[in-house]
Amino acid sequence: MAGGQGTTADTDVLVVGAGPAGLTTALQAHAHGATVRVVDRRGQRIRPSRAMMLHARALEGLRPLGVTDELLDRADTTPQARIHLGPRVVEARLGHAILPDTAFPHLTLVRQADVEDVLWQELQAKGVPVDWGVEFRGLGTEASGSPGLHGGLVHAELHASSSGHGLHVSRFLVGCDGQASTVRGFTGAQWRGGPYRVETVLADVELDGTLDPGLLHVAVGGTGLAFLFALGEGATWRMLATRPAVPHPGARFGQLGPSVPPEEVARLLTEAGLDAAVREVRWSAQVPLQHRVASTFGSDPVFLAGDAAHAHSPAGGQGMNNGVLDALNLGWKLGFASTAGRRLPELLESYGQERRPAARQVLALTHVIFFGEASPHPAARLARNVLPAVAPVLPLLLRRQWLTSKGIRLLAQPFVRYRDSAISRDCPPRAGKWPRPGERLPDAPVAVDGRAARLHELTAAPGIHLLLERDAGTGAVGAGPALANQGPLLHVHRLTSHPGRGVVAVRPDGYVGFRSSGEDPAGLRDWLRLVGAVRD
Structure with a gap:
């Protein structure tokens, strides 16, 4: 040490x-x-x-x-789910979303x-x-x-x-x-x-029954949800189920707590209404939950x-x-x-x-x-109990890719923006066709010196990436080629597919940090100095 x-x-x-x-x-x-x-x-x-x-x-x-x-x-990048609503089973394909602005248009288990x-x-x-x-x-x-x-x-x-x-x-x-x-x-x-009144139970289990193998199974019931992933580490299945919180001395929020008796694991699966029985519990833990920042x-x-x-x-x-x-x-x-x-x-x-x-x-x-998933509140329990009644229309909804795509996009946090950050600089004249500083750079097809590429392919290296529009002069980035030689963490790409004289700077975490629709070498260099990307 x-x-x-x-x-x-x-x-x-x-x-x-x-x-x-x-x-x-x-x-x-x-x-x-x-x-x-x-x-x-x-x-x-x-x-x-x-x-x-x-x-x-x-x-x-x-x-x-x-x-x-x-x-x-x-x-598993092409997951399929079986949603169990009482006696009804609804199939959901979760690996075929319509998301053209990312290289990962799917849930990834x-x-x-x-x-x-x-x-x-x-x-x-x-x-x-x-x-x-x-x-x-x-x-x-x-x-x-x-x-x-x-x-x-x-x-x-x-x-x-x-x-x-x-x-x-x-x-x-x-x-x-x-x-x-x-x-x-x-x-x-x-x-x-504060703490939640509900906790999760995790278990690696072997099952008997007629569940389709290799799929994600979700059981919706009045008492909560149960998930079965074909990703068990000590057994074929990993189970995640919710139940009212059970206080235990020494249990720490968010951490794997004491093991759960096998009969309790079996009870949770039975109450979920899945057509399966627990044959063996290889590992289990209770996990107390809280919501804090x-x-x-x-x-x-x-x-x-x-x-x-x-x-x-x-x-x-x-x-x-x-x-x-x-x-x-x-x-x-x-x-x-x-x-x-x-x-x-x-x-x-x-x-x-x-x-x-x-x-x-x-x-x-x-x-x-x-x-909605697990609250013991009467309104949440009622909603879960009503779901089996609307099960006949769910397949029609789930077949509409736009609905699945919206759900997958929401989980990817499109609402997270840093527009008000001290390091988000929008210099006049503003390049309105590019995302505002503080917003994620979406993936899209581009041409670089006549070569077809995608934006996320260009930015798939550590460092700051400067995107120059086709007509930007050599002075658009200040010292031109000299600035590009500041080191391996500053990259310059000329987009011949994008007419204009603008410059956009993309941060290492994929967010736009600076943009200008005209040549503003002083503004760009000030921003690069602000984030420490260039030496004095």
Whole structure:
């Protein structure tokens, strides 16, 4: 374990927690120039999955990091569902959405364990250390007596199961250590929200019965929902069911709690009305649920991401995705701030400005979905009980691809925008045919020097991407070719398919940061300097 002697940082970034948010933060920060270390108090890497789904926006953001193909190889990208409404069964195809603005127009079923494994392997290939059995205990002091935050550096007190106490000195500390985050206590954040009256039960089971294999089965009943995924880790099926919360001493919100008696697992499946019986329970856990958002996502030099910053129900499969999107937003900013050679306060403050409102929006979405899925409220129970009566019209609705597409698009969080961010710059004259700064860049066909391509193909590399319209002069980006040679994290693409003299700058997380319909080299260079993409 590194000791924090003197004022030299051991790494630019220390990430606490090796879940999807922590591993993605590490990859994104490293890809944008930072040295990184990840620590996790777990003694072993492999653990049961809680999440089972990635959405298009997360996959788009992960694509430049080189992990998307491997994730898709491990995923089911053409899922089919059987929705069980009492005696009626409705089929839903979820892998054929009409979404021309993304390379991932489908639901993607993939285990959290596989996501973590792919991210971990990529970090290993990049030489980024991920240390297990190392717990963050707080902000310690050096032997000289300097405090935990000193000279712009963070002195983190760590305890390794193998080597005992030590200090790690870093420029930034990121808490991705879950809903019971230790790091959160050092940000001054309040943990606002409350518990749900409903919890989930997870179980890996073998079944007897007539359920079609390899499909997603959803059972809707008055007492709640039950899901059966053909993605079990210790058995053929993974079951997720809801029930009234059962208090248990020591249970932690959002974490895998005590095992559930096999007869209780069998009861939940029977009450769901599925034509199956539990033959064997290989593994199970109860998971208490809460809805909370931290009052701050941190500030230089300590930040929060993932479950340490927000907690919500599993409705809509948003948890893992929201953590990954936090990480993609924060990681590049930490990378640029680590290498800029100067402070970048607007860039670092923009993380909380952008992601905390997004977390509140996602919490509202999951709150509404979860109310309908599992709430014991009489109105929600009545709605679920009425569903079997409308089952005959559901196949007609589900055959309409536009309806499925709208649902898949909604889960990909199209409502998340950063228009009011300090790093979103719209310079006159505005390029109205491009998204506003702070909005996601949609995928679309383009031509680059006469070669057919797609926008997300062009931007599938770490760094800032400058899109020049066809008639933009060589001075449109300031120093022209010299600016393009600032380093491997600044890319220039001339779109011969787009007439005009405008310039658009796309951030590393896929959002537009700057646009102008005319040549504004000074404005562009000011923006690039604002985010640390160019040297003084």
